[in-house]
Amino acid sequence: MTAPLVLAQASRDALAADGALARHDPRHVERAVQLQMAGAVADAIEARESLVAEAGTGVGKTYAYLVPTLLSGARALVSTATKSLQDQLFLRDLPRLRDALRLPVSIALLKGRGSYLCLHRLNQARQSATLPDRWAVRTLAKVEQWSQTTVSGDLAELDGLDERSSVIPLVTSTRENCLGSECPEFRRCHVVKARREAMAADLVVINHHLFFADMALRDTGVAELLPSVEVAVFDEAHQLAEAGVQFLGTTLGTAQVLDFARDMLGAGLQQARGLAPWQDLAGHCDRAARDLRMAAAGTLRDLRGTIKLRWDERAGREDFVTALQALGRTCAQAVTALATVSELSPDLAKLEERAAALVALAERFAQEAAAGQVRWIDVSPHQARLVESPLDIREALREQRAASRKAWIFTSATLGDDERLSWFTESAGLDDARTLRVGSPFDYAAHARLYVPAAFPKPNEPRHPHEVAALAARCARALGGRSFVLTTTLRALQAIGERLRAEFEAGGDQLQVLVQGQAPKRQLLQQFLADPRSVLVGSQSFWEGIDVVGDALQCVLIDKLPFPPPNDPLVEARVRRLEQQGRNAFADYFIAEAAVSLKQGAGRLIRSETDRGLLVVCDPRMAGMNYGRRLREALPPMTRVPDEAAALAWLESLGAVEAPAE
DSSP: OOOOOHHHHHHHHHHHSSHHHHOTTTOOHHHHHHHHHHHHHHHHHTTTTTEEEOOOOOOOOHHHHHHHHHHHTOOOEEESSSHHHHIIIIIIIHHHHHHHHTTOOOOEOOOGGBBBBOOHHHHHHHHHEEEEEEHHHHHHHHHHHHTTSSSOGGGSSSTTTTTTTTTTHHOOTTTTTTGGGGSGGGGHHHHHHHEEEEEOSSSSEEHHHHHHHHHHHHHHHHHHHGGSSSSEEESSSGGGHHHHHHHHSSSEEEEHHHHHHHHHHHHHHHTTTSSSOOHHHHHHHHHHHHHHHHHHTTTTSSSSSSSEEEEEHHHHHHHHHHHHHHHHHHHHHHHHHHHHEEEEEGHHHHHOOOOOOOOHHHHHHHOOTTTTTEEEEEESSSSEEEEEESSHHHHHHHHHHHHHHOOOEEHHHHHHHEEOOHEEEEEHHHHHSSEEEEEOOHHHHHHHEEEEESOOOOSSOOOTHHHHHHHHHHHHHHTOOOOOOOOOSSHHHHHHHHHHHHHHHHTTOEEEEEESSSSSSSHHHHHHHHOSEEEEEEEEGSSOOOOOOOTTTTTTEESSOOOOTHHHHHHHHHHHHHHHOOOOOOIIIIHHHHHHHHHHHHHTTOOOOTTOEEEEETOOOOOOOHHHHHHHSSOOOOOSSSSSHHHHHHHHHHHHHHHOOO
16 A cells, blocks of 8 residues: 555544544544545645645535644644634644544644734833723723733633724734844743744644735744645635735835834833924824825715725825825934934834834835736725735745645635636636545535525615615514625615614514624624524625524525625726736636635525525526526525525424424
């Protein structure tokens, strides 16, 4: 028997009905699709090749890649899409497998520096921070108390800490403000400790943002780690390209400038009082940042989320050009002042570097964009970000793969709608990779129904959101709540949420409407689970990463087909490139993107073998247009119902009989 077969067979044996996992956990079930994927991962590891594997819901893909990775004995890196998934792997999945397989494997968790408490900045915040309200004062006190006992310094340990808290930037470091070995707390630094543990571990769990941030900045510790790794696994790989585009680009954000102004004022008054007009300098930088944000926003008012603007919409306007120049000048004045006192402390020297970097960024964005790059402006209620970015991650990943011979595994439940998984492999430059598609073991035909109303307003018609809300209300009444409404835009989110409340009030229904934005995502989900008579209306952040098992969620409505916005600058640039190549941008880009997003949204419905539910896509184009068939075929094989009466009858049957408990 050859060596590759040994690892593949050992992996399948461990996952089998009588294998090590079943002996350790009586709930473990052998799945043929999981064994198939584990074998493919094992082969890729042994051959040090690239594998792109799409695994449907219920395959058990996490164990399918972790088991062969652990059994191989190879040094490994596993990257996930979010910090919460990192925690799940590190705290739950890996310890379980290590115990079941009885392997002496050391594991480590590595996040970005913004996830760890910075002891030096905590000391500074304690002495000089101007906190906005009493909640921030209480939060800082809570962080101080926790800092006395934490070993890791990972802020995820702090229960109830809102990730949007104004205290977090005060007690964490950034690449710009970290003092490195000059820091008085360097020997106790949580970031340094985490990186040291990662370098010593057999398997390290990181996230995609960290991976690409390191490629661009060499600041996260991954650069030292990656060359020594023999296996690199990317879970939730469908998010890899967007994470890469975000971090491989160059950004000038007004929030960066505001943070710099605040830190300069604090350090100047503490360590160089009277040696420069710190309040004036900080005030000028603060004002310049706010003026740039106002110029970027233009006539936009009452923003609820982030809007992406074309660069040429603003770059040619006099107020924008003036604001950008003013920001460069005020930061240059700060450089001059800080240069006179930079020898007094590492904090002041670092501030001089930060000011100089902001001047360079302002100058860069005053020039033309580099060849092969696209520019845009992100405007949100609190800041503006000027961004210059590559169109995809092809070149970046090719460089990494060429640098050293290792196994590269990319996996997700949604990576495309064809056998070559072209949606992912093309944008990631993985045309030479082996691909595998493993379907879900769930019986969708028996347990799930798909309803696409043909006689329905088109998405561009004004009454479309009202009709979506009305249909959602009828579905929720038939089921007694237990529904999600997923929207493609924040505008539709608000319109549908308000209309749905009005529908229930008018009908005297005792049904609760939860709308994204009225509370943090985790809290909203807890409220939804606590009260079955609920309808949750969510936008992009609820389309994936939400796992509601059982009868708590039995109806998912999607307001319209999730095509990329055609006026998005990044979308426009990608379309131009495809057209220059003589390709059909609608078929090769828009429909492919919509198919992947649709699969993600639909994936919220059926999460276990016993789940049952209805998926409604409130877009008649899916029923009537030629491309509708391709989108329907991208979904799991749900049984299609012909009309609303049949859809409501299915929901009523589900409402009458509770799904079996897990």
